[in-house]
Amino acid sequence: MRRQAITLEALADRNNLALATWKAARGKSGRPAVARFLADLERNIAQLAEGILAERVPLGRASRFTIHDPKRRIIHAACFADRVLHHAILNLAETRFERMLVDGSYACRPGKGVHAAVLAVQRALRVWPCFVQVDVDAYFPSIRHELLFDLLARRFKGAAFLRLLQRILESGATGGPGLGLPIGALTSQHFANAFLDSSDRLLLAHPGCGGLVRYMDDIF
Numbered sequence: 694m695r696r697q698a699i700t701l702e703a704l705a706d707r708n709n710l711a712l713a714t715w716k717a718a719r720g721k722s723g724r725p726a727v728a729r730f731l732a733d734l735e736r737n738i739a740q741l742a743e744g745i746l747a748e749r750v751p752l753g754r755a756s757r758f759t760i761h762d763p764k765r766r767i768i769h770a771a772c773f774a775d776r777v778l779h780h781a782i783l784n785l786a787e788t789r790f791e792r793m794l795v796d797g798s799y800a801c802r803p804g805k806g807v808h809a810a811v812l813a814v815q816r817a818l819r820v821w822p823c824f825v826q827v828d829v830d831a832y833f834p835s836i837r838h839e840l841l842f843d844l845l846a847r848r849f850k851g852a853a854f855l856r857l858l859q860r861i862l863e864s865g866a867t868g869g870p871g872l873g874l875p876i877g878a879l880t881s882q883h884f885a886n887a888f889l890d891s892s893d894r895l896l897l898a899h900p901g902c903g904g905l906v907r908y909m910d911d912i913f
Contacts, residue, residue, distance in 0.1 A: 694793070694848075696848060697789040697849050697850070698849075698850045699782075699850075700851055700854065701857070702746070704745055704782065704785060705743075706742075707738060707742065710738045711738060712781075713779075713781035714734065714738065716780045718730070726773045741774055741778065745778070745857075748853065748856060748860075750860075751775045751778055751861055752774055752775055754771070754775070755769040755770055755772065755875065756769075757770075769865065769875035769878065770877050776879065779878060780879060782880060783879060786849065787883070789849065793887060794887070794890055794893075795893045795897065797813070797893060797897070797904060797905040798886065798889075798893060798907050799907065799908045800907070800908050800909040810907075813906045817913070821903050821904075824913060825912075826911075826912070826913050828910060829889075829910035833874045833885055834867050834874075835868060835873065836868075836874050836884075836885060837871065837872060838862045838863070839871065841862065841874075841884055841888050842855075842859060844890075844891075845884070848887075865878060882909075885909060885910070889907065889910065889912075892912075893907060896912070
């Protein structure tokens with residue numbers, strides 16, 4: 694499958710950044726950091742565009758907190774400018790991520806999601822007499838950057854864009870140098886979902902496998 698070319702100029706386009714800002718701010722416009730960004734929108738968009746073209750982003754600032762849902766998870770919430778950057782990237786790259794995934798992958802995909810995954814599992818239980826359920830232990834903190842970057846470089850092209858992806862990986866390392874993705878970042882969700890695509894295809898090619906439902910690192 695051909696690689697998609699993405700340039701920093703396309704990423705820094707004012708319309709792309711305005712759309713990314715709207716997506717990042719949706720439902721959050723009352724939060725102080727979001728309100729400050731929106732209060733001087735044109736200057737902040739121009740400043741982010743300059744940072745993209747000069748290869749000075751991401752800023753790498755994030756707040757950290759713990760949730761229980763019910764598992765204990767450490768969330769890293771990127772600063773608002775970086776969240777806009779992540780949405781700007783996905784505005785251009787999401788279609789390519791979508792094309793690489795098998796039908797049984799349900800996370801971070803238009804028209805799918807957790808409820809559709811539950812329904813798919815329920816349908817499968819009515820058809821197949823046995824199943825295997827897998828949960829990858831400590832999945833996000835254990836993702837190896839060199840393997841993930843190799844996958845991204847086989848899906849996208851543009852030296853400057855790939856350097857940006859590398860900086861995003863480095864700034865978000867949560868398991869030590871070259872290891873881990875921050876839970877809570879939009880790019881992390883898509884990177885982590887794509888990282889298990891090869892395992893989906895391996896499982897589907899296994900004799901006797903009647904199908905697969907995967908929601909991020911939960912596999913049925």
